């Protein structure tokens with residue numbers, strides 16, 4: 591008898607468990623609406639945050655240049671894509687990303703020339719371009735990052 595009850599509960603668990611985990615899986619996909627562009631942006635974000643913290647420090651220029659290289663590569667990849675929220679504005683978005691890239695190039699030159707003050711100013715401009723770009727092309731109800 592006891593064995594039957596045990597077997598019955600095992601069967602019940604086997605039936606319910608997969609549906610529970612399936613529901614969890616669904617919730618994860620719904621919350622995690624990551625795009626290819628979002629992935630490049632995330633990588634750019636990590637590098638840009640660190641860069642801003644150390645850009646004035648000339649002793650860190652070698653490391654800063656590796657961060658700039660990451661930003662440059664991620665921004666270049668972004669410039670080939672379209673924003674998820676406004677895909678019809680792909681061309682305008684790509685033009686803005688290319689402007690952004692040109693600024694990143696200037697920042698790189700300033701750092702290579704040891705002009706950290708100038709580089710810091712350009713980094714502020716990049717921050718402003720980020721704000722503007724997000725206002726224009728990124729869905730407003732997305733969490734601010």
Ligand code: HEM
Pocket residue numbers: 624625626627628629631632634635636638672673674675683686687690716717719720722723724727728729735
């Ligand atoms: C330093 C510059 C920038 C940083 C650090 C940055 C960072 C980010 C981050 C963290 C996200 C969220 C990614 C996610 O969903 O996981 C994002 C999304 C986005 N960003 Fe940027 N961003 C920058 C510049 C720009 C510029 C210049 C534009 C437009 C010209 C732009 C357009 C967008 C768009 C459209 C999204 C939403 C993703 C999608 O549509 O698929 N970003 N960005």
